[in-house]
Amino acid sequence: MGLIIPHLARMVGGPKHGRLLIFAPLIGSIVMIWADVLSRAMYSPEEIPIGVLTSLLGAPLFIWIIMTRYRHQG
Numbered sequence: 523m524g525l526i527i528p529h530l531a532r533m534v535g536g537p538k539h540g541r542l543l544i545f546a547p548l549i550g551s552i553v554m555i556w557a558d559v560l561s562r563a564m565y566s567p568e569e570i571p572i573g574v575l576t577s578l579l580g581a582p583l584f585i586w587i588i589m590t591r592y593r594h595q596g
Contacts, residue, residue: 523553523580529587 527550528542534549535541554572557579561570 523550523557523576526580526583526587527553 528546531542531545531549535545554576557572557576561572561575564570564575
């Protein structure tokens with residue numbers, strides 16, 4: 523998710539670096555808190571490692587960002 527958060531922050535806040543400095547930590551902390559909650563709650567007596575959950579969420583998002591950004595470049 524470390525590669526995804528700055529891209530999401532740019533989508534939300536625009537290309538300005540000042541806004542990026544505000545939105546990137548905010549979005550990153552929200553995503554990590556919810557990933558931690560999901561990793562603890564999915565299989566209640568056991569915990570899924572948070573890295574496994576974030577990679578399962580982050581890899582498709584990263585591929586989607588690459589596909590949409592470079593769609594028109596042959």
